[in-house]
Structures are given as structure tokens and as C-alpha cells.
Amino acid sequence: MSEDLIAKALAARGQAYAPYSQYQVGAAVRMADGRVGTGSNIENISFGASVCAERVALWTLIHAQGGRWTEMAVATEDGGTPCGECLAVMAEFVSDPEAVVWMVAEDGNRTKFTFKDLMPHAFQSRAPFTQGRTNL
Ligand code: THU
Numbered sequence: 449m450s451e452d453l454i455a456k457a458l459a460a461r462g463q464a465y466a467p468y469s470q471y472q473v474g475a476a477v478r479m480a481d482g483r484v485g486t487g488s489n490i491e492n493i494s495f496g497a498s499v500c501a502e503r504v505a506l507w508t509l510i511h512a513q514g515g516r517w518t519e520m521a522v523a524t525e526d527g528g529t530p531c532g533e534c535l536a537v538m539a540e541f542v543s544d545p546e547a548v549v550w551m552v553a554e555d556g557n558r559t560k561f562t563f564k565d566l567m568p569h570a571f572q573s574r575a576p577f578t579q580g581r582t583n584l
Contacts, residue, residue, distance in 0.1 A: 450519065458552060461488060463486075465491055466491050467491060474486065474522070475506075475523070477519075483512075485512075516543040517547060530566065
């Protein structure tokens with residue numbers, strides 16, 4: 449089941465636009481309803497305008513149909529973990545703290561984490577949104 453996601457993350461890495469860092473990242477995300485989407489990092493000459501692969505993948509799915517994610521795979525050169533900003537975005541739309549995140553390195557090495565492993569104390573507002581597309 450996870451193999452399809454890992455293969456899609458590796459393929460998405462090939463679509464990265466990373467001329468400044470030369471660090472290509474691919475991400476694949478599975479939603480609770482079974483949809484799968486992909487993304488890659490897309491950099492900008494104004495470096496702060498660059499966006500990570502995880503957010504491209506997740507936001508594309510959220511834009512299309514809302515929902516919550518259950519599993520994610522991130523492919524990089526060295527099996528790097530998602531950055532803090534991506535974890536905050538992932539926290540917004542995660543289905544469950546036990547949702548699985550695979551880190552996949554170029555040499556084929558895989559590391560499996562739960563979302564909670566990566567972000568054990570995610571910020572939650574005292575007045576969380578109870579309306580919205582993720583709750584449809
Ligand atoms: N990057 C991602 O796409 N995902 C991450 O989780 C970490 C970093 C990108 C941002 C930038 O384009 C490049 O990797 C180097 O930091």
C-alpha cells in the first residue's frame with residue numbers, strides 16, 4: 449500500500465524546480481478518501497518565495513476537494529524530514545496523530561515516522577475552527 453506512495457514521491461522529485469539549492473524534493477500524499485496527490489519544491493530567485501514539496505502536494509489536494517491526509521512520502525537526496533513550516537501545514541489537515549510519514553532517500557533507504565513523532569506538540573488554537581471544508 450505504501451509502495452505506490454513512495455514511487456510517486458520519487459517520481460515527483462524529478463519535477464522539482466530547485467536551481468538555487470540543488471536539493472530536489474518530491475512528496476506524495478494520500479487523503480482519507482483515497483485520493484493521492486503529488487508535489488515538488490518550487491524555488492524562486494527571491495528565496496523566501498520558494499515553496500516546499502509537501503505544501504505543494506497537500507495544498508493542491510485541499511484546493512481540489514478539502515479533506516484530511518492519512519499518509520505521506522517525502523523523497524530527497526538524504527531522507528530529510530519535513531521543515532517546521534510544512535509540519536505546521538500538515539498539522540492543519542492531518543487525519544490522526546498516528547498518520548504515517550515516509551522519508552525516502554536516493555539510495556533507497558526509508559524511514560517511517562508517525563506525524564506525532566515529527567511534531568509531538570503541534571500548536572492548536574483555543575478556538576479551533578469547527579467549520580470548513582476539512583469537516584465536510
Ligand atoms: N524543502 C522541501 O521541499 N521540503 C522540506 O521539507 C525541506 C526543504 C526544499 C526547500 C528548498 O527548495 C530546498 O528544499 C532546500 O531547502
